[in-house]
Amino acid sequence: MERESTRSWVAGLLIAVGVLVILERAGWLVGIGSWLWGLAFLAGGGLFIGIYVRDRRQWWALFPGFALAGLAAAVLLSSNGGALFLALLGLAFALVYAGDRQRWWAIIPAGTLATLALVAWTQTRWPGTNSGWLFFGGLAATFAALLAQPPERRQRWAVYPALGLAAVALLTLLSSRTGPIVVAAVAIVVGVALLFRAGLPSSGRGPRRGRPS
Numbered sequence: 001m002e003r004e005s006t007r008s009w010v011a012g013l014l015i016a017v018g019v020l021v022i023l024e025r026a027g028w029l030v031g032i033g034s035w036l037w038g039l040a041f042l043a044g045g046g047l048f049i050g051i052y053v054r055d056r057r058q059w060w061a062l063f064p065g066f067a068l069a070g071l072a073a074a075v076l077l078s079s080n081g082g083a084l085f086l087a088l089l090g091l092a093f094a095l096v097y098a099g100d101r102q103r104w105w106a107i108i109p110a111g112t113l114a115t116l117a118l119v120a121w122t123q124t125r126w127p128g129t130n131s132g133w134l135f136f137g138g139l140a141a142t143f144a145a146l147l148a149q150p151p152e153r154r155q156r157w158a159v160y161p162a163l164g165l166a167a168v169a170l171l172t173l174l175s176s177r178t179g180p181i182v183v184a185a186v187a188i189v190v191g192v193a194l195l196f197r198a199g200l201p202s203s204g205r206g207p208r209r210g211r212p213s
Contacts, residue, residue, distance in 0.1 A: 049061065059099055083118075118134060136172060
């Protein structure tokens with residue numbers, strides 16, 4: 001019964017898309033076509049996400065669901081739509097991993113898409129900014145996340161791309177105009193934190209004294 005209901009929703013969505021295409025070609029959607037397309041994509045995304053919510057075994061539905069939701073965001077939010085589209089695709093992979101931690105491979109596309117979304121948002125917010133270091137740093141953090149898994153799922157090979165990408169990110173940051181300032185600021189913050197930690201009284205009751213003879 002549930003499968004028949006899903007088919008009915010999919011059929012209704014396809015009919016709605018077909019009607020929209022015909023109306024747009026006929027010139028009857030001037031000025032409101034983009035909004036209608038955005039709502040249609042949003043409804044389609046909600047349909048597939050609903051399939052996953054009802055049955056967590058249908059994790060494949062997350063990909064078309066969040067892809068359609070991302071298209072809706074790209075249509076309705078022209079300024080940051082691209083970044084939101086990439087972020088939603090990354091969220092789909094993150095939910096695949098959250099549903100079953102054995103799918104560690106989903107961390108890689110999730111982190112990559114999240115990094116691309118952050119870079120796209122940065123370029124929209126501050127045009128002309130050198131965000132290469134952000135891209136390589138995000139990829140390094142993605143592979144580092146594979147090393148943070150429990151021992152039975154830890155991917156030890158990920159240390160090599162993580163270190164390599166981190167080195168490239170640092171070199172890219174230092175070669176940018178504001179890179180040395182950022183590195184200097186981080187060094188100052190870390191130094192102050194270490195001094196503050198060194199000045200704190202040691203926890204506990206202090207060193208144990210030997211027993212009197």
